[in-house]
Amino acid sequence: MIQFLLQHHSKIHSALPDSVYVPMRNLIWRQGVLRSATIVDRLGELTGIEKDDDPPRNVCLRYGTTDASKLAEDGVIKARHILGEVRDAGFDLPAEARVLDFGCGPGSVLRALQELAPNFSLFGCDLQRQPIRWLRRHHPMLHPKRTSPTPPLPAIHSDLDLIYAISVFTHMSLEHAQLWLEHFAERLRPGAALYLTFIPPDHAAFMKKFRIDPSDLRSGFYYSQTRNITIIDPDFLNERLARPARFEWVCCKTAPYSNGQRVAILRAPAS
Numbered sequence: 001m002i003q004f005l006l007q008h009h010s011k012i013h014s015a016l017p018d019s020v021y022v023p024m025r026n027l028i029w030r031q032g033v034l035r036s037a038t039i040v041d042r043l044g045e046l047t048g049i050e051k052d053d054d055p056p057r058n059v060c061l062r063y064g065t066t067d068a069s070k071l072a073e074d075g076v077i078k079a080r081h082i083l084g085e086v087r088d089a090g091f092d093l094p095a096e097a098r099v100l101d102f103g104c105g106p107g108s109v110l111r112a113l114q115e116l117a118p119n120f121s122l123f124g125c126d127l128q129r130q131p132i133r134w135l136r137r138h139h140p141m142l143h144p145k146r147t148s149p150t151p152p153l154p155a156i157h158s159d160l161d162l163i164y165a166i167s168v169f170t171h172m173s174l175e176h177a178q179l180w181l182e183h184f185a186e187r188l189r190p191g192a193a194l195y196l197t198f199i200p201p202d203h204a205a206f207m208k209k210f211r212i213d214p215s216d217l218r219s220g221f222y223y224s225q226t227r228n229i230t231i232i233d234p235d236f237l238n239e240r241l242a243r244p245a246r247f248e249w250v251c252c253k254t255a256p257y258s259n260g261q262r263v264a265i266l267r268a269p270a271s
């Protein structure tokens with residue numbers, strides 16, 4: 001049946017109205033006949049009936065859910081927090097601010113920002129091919145770019161008023177974190193805002209979950225490639241990462257999402 005559907009999807013879809021085809025596809029999905037979300041989503045892509053606004057399941061799965069609406073809700077919470085906290089920290093974002101989501105995944109935060117601040121110029125980048133490919137097709141206005149683990153960013157990601165990085169410096173080596181902060185300082189406008197989340201050593205739940213001993217953090221920075229986790233002491237972030245890249249530490253908050261990661265808001269160098 002899978003073979004038949006894949007071989008004849010376009011004929012099947014053109015022969016059937018969406019009112020029949022979509023429930024049929026959903027039924028197949030629910031019954032687990034097609035084991036892979038990728039196959040179901042590929043059918044949606046090929047037949048052109050995927051819902052434009054929602055990332056497909058195979059993309060959502062990378063971000064911990066198959067429910068696109070959960071990702072969208074999460075995006076709204078994050079977007080509101082960014083706008084509110086950056087403003088409260090004393091940054092006056094222009095009406096046509098240029099904003100980069102570093103590690104944007106399927107763009108849930110960017111898509112929420114599109115609604116909240118329709119005049120912003122929004123940009124997204126990520127290492128992952130799938131979410132960027134999906135964003136390119138469905139949200140080209142977000143200028144999605146696939147980037148590398150180390151700088152530089154594409155030239156279009158310049159003269160930025162704000163860069164935010166949510167749950168990205170939570171999985172990064174010290175060397176890469178240093179390189180990115182230096183690069184952000186070059187791509188932000190003088191005095192512009194950087195909003196980044198990190199996991200501090202006093203976050204007991206994360207320390208327990210990843211079985212990290214406080215003694216592992218004597219230097220103030222812990223990174224494990226095998227466990228895919230980075231813990232950063234706020235003093236280390238300020239003195240050893242932000243300051244050498246000429247960022248000014250503005251404030252530090254607890255985020256109302258992602259299990260209460262910490263958010264650092266930094267000011268780019270004045271020149």
Ligand SMILES: C[S@@+](CC[C@H](N)C(=O)[O-])C[C@H]1O[C@@H](n2cnc3c(N)ncnc32)[C@H](O)[C@@H]1O
Nearest residue numbers: 102103104105125126127128148149166167168
């Ligand atoms: C945990 S996800 C968070 C996605 C999104 N920021 C959010 O809050 O929903 C981390 C994302 O950062 C991306 N990422 C990690 N390192 C990166 C890098 N150096 N450059 C661009 N993206 C990166 C990953 O591919 C992944 O999509």
